Amino acid sequence: MRAHADVQVEPRSSGNGRRLRISAPPAIGTPLAWEAAEGHARSGAPADLVAYAASALAAEGLRLKDPPVLLRHGPGDHGLPPLAGGDGYAFAIDLTDARRTLDGGLLLFVDGDGRAEGWRAEAGALTLWRGADPVLTEMAPGAPQRLTLVGRATTV
Amino acid sequence: MSPALSLRLDPTLRAAALRPVFQRHRRLHIPGILEAASAAALHAALREAGGWTRSIHLEDGRDVDLSVEELEALPDPERIELERALADSSTDRLQYVFDTVRISAELGAGRPVAAPMRAIHDFINGPAFLGMAAELTGDDRLAFADVMATRYLPGHFLTAHGDENPLERRLYAYVLNLTPGWRADWGGVLMFLDDDGHVAEGYVPAYNALNLFAVPQTHAVSMVSRLARTPRLSITGWIHAAA
Numbered sequence: 306m307r308a309h310a311d312v313q314v315e316p317r318s319s320g321n322g323r324r325l326r327i328s329a330p331p332a333i334g335t336p337l338a339w340e341a342a343e344g345h346a347r348s349g350a351p352a353d354l355v356a357y358a359a360s361a362l363a364a365e366g367l368r369l370k371d372p373p374v375l376l377r378h379g380p381g382d383h384g385l386p387p388l389a390g391g392d393g394y395a396f397a398i399d400l401t402d403a404r405r406t407l408d409g410g411l412l413l414f415v416d417g418d419g420r421a422e423g424w425r426a427e428a429g430a431l432t433l434w435r436g437a438d439p440v441l442t443e444m445a446p447g448a449p450q451r452l453t454l455v456g457r458a459t460t461v
Numbered sequence: 462m463s464p465a466l467s468l469r470l471d472p473t474l475r476a477a478a479l480r481p482v483f484q485r486h487r488r489l490h491i492p493g494i495l496e497a498a499s500a501a502a503l504h505a506a507l508r509e510a511g512g513w514t515r516s517i518h519l520e521d522g523r524d525v526d527l528s529v530e531e532l533e534a535l536p537d538p539e540r541i542e543l544e545r546a547l548a549d550s551s552t553d554r555l556q557y558v559f560d561t562v563r564i565s566a567e568l569g570a571g572r573p574v575a576a577p578m579r580a581i582h583d584f585i586n587g588p589a590f591l592g593m594a595a596e597l598t599g600d601d602r603l604a605f606a607d608v609m610a611t612r613y614l615p616g617h618f619l620t621a622h623g624d625e626n627p628l629e630r631r632l633y634a635y636v637l638n639l640t641p642g643w644r645a646d647w648g649g650v651l652m653f654l655d656d657d658g659h660v661a662e663g664y665v666p667a668y669n670a671l672n673l674f675a676v677p678q679t680h681a682v683s684m685v686s687r688l689a690r691t692p693r694l695s696i697t698g699w700i701h702a703a704a
Contacts, residue, residue: 324659383646383686406658406681407620413660415645419670420490421652421663440646443686446616 322414322439324424325431327361330354330400333452339377344384346377354454358398361431362458367394373456375400378410383443385455389436393459396433399426400452408448412439426451433458466506466580468499470589476596483597488653488674490664494637500669504639506577507610507694510562518556529560544616557619559682560612565698581696582608585635594633594673594700602632604703613649613693619682621654631676631699638666639694647689654679666693 337348350358350373358373370393374386388395403410403426412432413423423439424432432439444451471493483489495503515532517525532540564578574582584590585608595603636651643649645665651672652663663683664672674680676699685693 381687383688403658405621406652406654406660407618407684409648409684411660411683413645413650413663415663415665418492419645419665419667421645421650421660421665423660423663425658425660442646442648442650442683443688445618445684 322412322423322432322434325361325365325433326427327364327398327429327431328357329429330398330454331357333400337375342376342386344378345382347386348375348377350375350454354400358396358454358456361398362396363461365431365433366461367396367433367458368461370457370459373454376451376453376455378441378444378451378453380444380446380448382451383409383441385438385441387438388455388457389434389438392435393457394433394435395438395457396431396455397439398432398454399428399430400454401426401450402428403451404449407445409442409444410448410451411442413442414439426453466502466577468503468580468584469496470494470499470593471496474593476593479597480599483673484599487678488662488672489597490667491671491673492667493669494671495669497669500639503581503637503696504641504668504694506581507612507639507696508692510575510578510610512562512575513560513612514562515558516561516563517558556622557617557682559617559619560614560692562610564609565607566609578610581610585696585698591700594635597673598633598675600632602702603700606635606700607698608696609698611693611695611697613682613685615685615687615689617693618648618684621658621679621681629699630702630704632702633700634674634676634680635698635700636666636672637696638670638672639668639696640666640691641668642691643667643693644688646686647693648683648686649689649693650683652681652683654681666695 331353335351339346339348411423413421415421513529515527564582567574585606643666649666650663652660655661
């Protein structure tokens with residue numbers, strides 16, 4: 306809840322983030338070709354993960370706009386590639402679990418006033434948003450690796 | 462009030478008008494709580510303060526306070542290994558790591574405290590601040606506040622906890638953030654957690670904003686990132702009922 310001078314401001318949603326539980330992600334069977342990106346590593350997604358994302362999005366009346374990307378965040382890593390923009394949706398599907406909030410790797414939606422809300426990683430959780438991308442917070446030393454499938458979607 | 466540091470609330474603040482929101486949600490983020498000149502003076506006092514202690518709380522309840530001056534005097538390999546161990550979240554031993562000046566505790570123990578720190582303590586315990594808090598919360602039990610300065614550097618954090626301590630009759634917790642230009646991706650976000658460990662609401666530490674919340678509420682401060690270009694400075698503590 307925020308207040309400014311004598312103006313009351315009711316709690317509100319960040320408006321652009323929505324979290325859904327979907328089925329458990331498939332195991333990654335094929336070796337991946339990771340390449341370094343800013344703050345994390347990225348790889349193309351194997352076909353079964355693409356199908357998994359497509360199925361989850363279809364249940365929400367959405368389809369993939371372009372091929373999703375697999376991200377790997379280890380201790381010290383952070384951030385997402387630019388995803389939002391235009392009139393479509395962006396999404397992140399967690400493929401791994403965080404043990405606790407302190408591990409970092411939180412998907413935080415922060416509004417212009419600095420109010421945040423968000424989620425820790427949970428395997429089989431789909432986060433959908435429009436508008437500004439969330440922050441993926443820095444992973445703490447010793448935190449388990451975070452794997453996330455991210456991409457853009459559009460209405461069917 | 463020390464003549465060295467004169468602090469005043471923003472005179473346009475209407476705490477009573479905020480009471481319904483606070484009472485409904487048990488927490489509130491109030492931007493611009495101090496007059497601009499007061500906030501700038503307080504920020505400068507914190508930035509220049511000495512006598513910081515690296516405060517570490519272990520899960521078994523032990524507090525370890527290490528002089529930051531002594532830590533910085535350690536040989537590099539020893540200091541780096543210690544800092545690595547403190548920041549390692551693969552163990553659950555640590556509850557928090559940050560730098561602090563425990564102003565109220567120092568005063569209570571009769572030890573000398575720098576004039577600006579005493580001024581902060583007196584201001585927080587003065588009629589303007591406590592009166593504002595009473596008006597905002599609608600609670601007439603507020604008797605005194607303990608006060609500490611905190612400084613979070615990269616790797617510092619506060620794990621989830623609720624602040625309950627029946628012996629101390631804590632009613633409310635407060636955090637007055639004083640770092641200008643803080644960015645959300647630098648971490649240090651005051652996060653209120655739901656039962657699943659997700660972030661129900663968080664406040665990026667905005668300069669001159671007061672966060673006030675009823676105790677208990679599960680909250681944490683996310684780890685400050687290596688990206689942070691400046692320390693996360695704040696004045697924090699609890700407001701207590703009379704013993």
